Amino acid sequence: MVEPLYYQMRSVGVKPDVKTFTILIKALCKDNEIDSALGLLKQMSSVHGLVPNQVTYTTVIHGLIEEDRMEDALNLWKLMESNGCIPSTNTYNVLVHGYCQQGRLDEAVMFLEEICGSGFCPDTVTFNTIVNGFFKQGRLEEAAKLLEEMCVSGFYPDTVNFNTIINGFCKAKEMGIAADMLYKMVEGGFKPNIATYTTLISGLCRSNQMGPALRLLKQMSSDHGLVSNKEIYTNLIGGVFKQDRVEQSLELWKEIDSNGCIPGNLTYNRLLHWFCRHGRVEEAARLLEEMSGVGFCPDTVTFNIIINGFCKKGRVSEATRLLKEISGTGFCPDTVTINTIINGFCKAGETGKAVDLLEKIVEEGFKPNVVTYNTLISGLCKRRKYQEARRLLDEMVVRDCVPNIVTYNTMIHAMSKEGKMEEVIELLSELTKKGLEPN
């Protein structure tokens, strides 16, 4: 994407300057084209006679660090110095961040001391980077100590500092302290931003503290004019959901609607699944229709949930009808879809139809998996069709499906219920021969 642009510029006779190169390099880094970025860095001096500056080097060093290539980053820093380019505060901050990202906190601190010794002045970003690193490793005392050191050195905390601290305590499940920090922050005259609330509300949701979380949702707009985002809603819905407060989660969905930030399919699928689990498949289907109207794009999982919902109620014909309906609209059923319907037939006692379906899909080139066979074998055993179950057990191997412990458990369970102990023993030895553990 970026390189063609560069050649295009050249072909029209535009001579890029250092700044332009840096922008191009940055774009390459963002596209995970760090090696092309390195190439371009070389080219700018060798081909174009341009001297990379602080910003250029820092950009590339940052790109390397994003790719976890810390040693390369350090080498480039040395090269930069030997080329007479003095690193800036940003350059050092990037390197400190590199150490922290790799979890090398002690080296980060050493590095900081080293560069301070050679006259470098750290800033809030430097401190915050390391503080964040400590928090990420759960080293709360060290984080606190460094924060104090930062303050006595005459640096005032800023919003990002507070966010880092709040996030740190959230990750440490210290929700009380995290929530307190927000108050301290406001008291101290600092403005919380969307990151502050995203961190805190998400943390509260994960700790099942839905009351405070919902209160903060209101507060963020009333007190600070902040607009909630997808992340926040996703966590709120997930949270109220865990507590089975579905009606409340539906209310949140309505709010989202008017905000235009639609959570991902995962959240939505969970909601539909909840209804299906509770035997309320109609409501799920109706919700799906409503949501499709407002721009939600159902995926394979979505349809599998609804199909399974019908099957679980014994309404397999409706499930297959839905499948036909959506197949016409470009939806591709997967193995789970097929397994779901096969299971539906089995549970309805229609094992004949289940086996037929397997044959049909295999003819169409569909690949069954272990679950397909386990489902069928279980269904056949329940109807006491043991010969056919056994036939499938042999067939599945031919079709590249390796029987697992569930397969054997199903068979063994059936055989022992029938008192066919010789069969049980044979199956047990078959299973151990395959390296499986009986359980």
Add this chain to the structure above:
RNA sequence: GAUUCAUUUCCCUCAG
């Protein structure tokens, strides 16, 4: 035109 905080990996569908 470059650096630190939330947002990629807690979690969605099928057999047992």
